[in-house]
Amino acid sequence: MTDKQRRKPGETRDKLMAAALALVGKGRHFASLGIREVTRQAGVVPTSFYRHFRSVDDLGLQLVDELGLVLRRMMREARANVLQADKLIEESVGIFVAHAQANRSFFRFMAQGLAGESRAVQEEIRSEMRFFASELANDLRRLRLMEHLSDADLDLTCDLVVRTVAFSLTDLLSISEDDDYQIAQVRKRTTRFLQLVFVGAANWNSGSA
Amino acid sequence: MTDKQRRKPGETRDKLMAAALALVGKGRHFASLGIREVTRQAGVVPTSFYRHFRSVDDLGLQLVDELGLVLRRMMREARANVLQADKLIEESVGIFVAHAQANRSFFRFMAQGLAGESRAVQEEIRSEMRFFASELANDLRRLRLMEHLSDADLDLTCDLVVRTVAFSLTDLLSISEDDDYQIAQVRKRTTRFLQLVFVGAANWNSGSA
DNA sequence: CACATTAGTGAACACTTGTACACATCAGAG
DNA sequence: CTCTGATGTGTACAAGTGTTCACTAATGTG
Numbered sequence: 001m002t003d004k005q006r007r008k009p010g011e012t013r014d015k016l017m018a019a020a021l022a023l024v025g026k027g028r029h030f031a032s033l034g035i036r037e038v039t040r041q042a043g044v045v046p047t048s049f050y051r052h053f054r055s056v057d058d059l060g061l062q063l064v065d066e067l068g069l070v071l072r073r074m075m076r077e078a079r080a081n082v083l084q085a086d087k088l089i090e091e092s093v094g095i096f097v098a099h100a101q102a103n104r105s106f107f108r109f110m111a112q113g114l115a116g117e118s119r120a121v122q123e124e125i126r127s128e129m130r131f132f133a134s135e136l137a138n139d140l141r142r143l144r145l146m147e148h149l150s151d152a153d154l155d156l157t158c159d160l161v162v163r164t165v166a167f168s169l170t171d172l173l174s175i176s177e178d179d180d181y182q183i184a185q186v187r188k189r190t191t192r193f194l195q196l197v198f199v200g201a202a203n204w205n206s207g208s209a
Numbered sequence: 210m211t212d213k214q215r216r217k218p219g220e221t222r223d224k225l226m227a228a229a230l231a232l233v234g235k236g237r238h239f240a241s242l243g244i245r246e247v248t249r250q251a252g253v254v255p256t257s258f259y260r261h262f263r264s265v266d267d268l269g270l271q272l273v274d275e276l277g278l279v280l281r282r283m284m285r286e287a288r289a290n291v292l293q294a295d296k297l298i299e300e301s302v303g304i305f306v307a308h309a310q311a312n313r314s315f316f317r318f319m320a321q322g323l324a325g326e327s328r329a330v331q332e333e334i335r336s337e338m339r340f341f342a343s344e345l346a347n348d349l350r351r352l353r354l355m356e357h358l359s360d361a362d363l364d365l366t367c368d369l370v371v372r373t374v375a376f377s378l379t380d381l382l383s384i385s386e387d388d389d390y391q392i393a394q395v396r397k398r399t400t401r402f403l404q405l406v407f408v409g410a411a412n413w414n415s416g417s418a
Numbered sequence: 419c420a421c422a423t424t425a426g427t428g429a430a431c432a433c434t435t436g437t438a439c440a441c442a443t444c445a446g447a448g
Numbered sequence: 449c450t451c452t453g454a455t456g457t458g459t460a461c462a463a464g465t466g467t468t469c470a471c472t473a474a475t476g477t478g
Contacts, residue, residue, distance in 0.1 A: 012455075044456085045458075047458085051454080
């Protein structure tokens, strides 16, 4: 009666996902969310939930898919904006931080999922990170950087880079959204971490391992 | 009536903490634990919980303290067993993996807490990691390693080392407890990560930043 | 020994939770 | 048009939740 008309298909589905994300953004942990809580936040009756998801974990899985899109957008922007090789690290970190700020809830969900209780979500996020690392390796190859490294060693390096950035994510999420000074600190520190890694990669002789 | 006699003081408290840890070890996320659930697992009546903790988060805080002890034990063993400098990394990683396996629930709790919903727990764990990094820096100074680095750069390096190991923790926890092959893989990969970092530190010239 | 304190118990409370069921409305296929 | 399936709503219920209360047994201190 009140407001029954069916809008665009999948609208309620989106509202539910957005609601879960909003709760996570408010500081809640995804693992502690309940169906009723999510539907309440979405302004939908609890029963509607089952029309789109079998459980909260299922919703989580679909959120990871959307997270993948966010990450790909970020990657695209990084590729388009990083021009000179000497500022490569600094600019990439800047873009990462900017995206993390713009999609705080998404990235918080990602950080939570890494040690979350749903094995499936965990594996999906891990897989996204692997993909990211392999794309980074491709880019470095294409830019003719780190050419002295074997494929395996380049993968190793890129994996470490992605992990380092991912960890910085937890730093970023633990500080206030608009504490520009601290944000800049994280950006600087992350940049130095990556420089350290790349100096290591540049001086890596594969025979040593 | 049934079994009222008071045993050693703090016994129920320990049972409650052990129960929470056991649930985490079974794959549950700490943020999703409830008071009744924990007391049930501990074999104690719900009311008893309030004699020792004000909330589940409070219990979490006390758990971090115990986690600190576990970490210090690990550090002591590492200091005692690492003899030759050339095997320093490999042996340290080995000791870390061994402890992580022996105290799986504790370390799982730590990994969860890093992106957990209790700001306080998060900050405590972060503080433990900082302490760990600073102790590592002390050790490296004492061993006359990395003497060309400024204090700030040494801190940077040690911080990155600790983060890298912490991230490996999530790898370790995501694989089966007794999949020896995969465990060895994680150990090898982590070792290489750290070697990469230290090669970077060895070739780091502080003027570049 | 007496006594205040501490640490345990069970019953009760007002809510919240997940899920099932029957029903209403809409979109599109025949 | 009618029929069908998808998507929405309200009601209902049993089970689980956090917390309070009054009560009891053991402990250590004076």
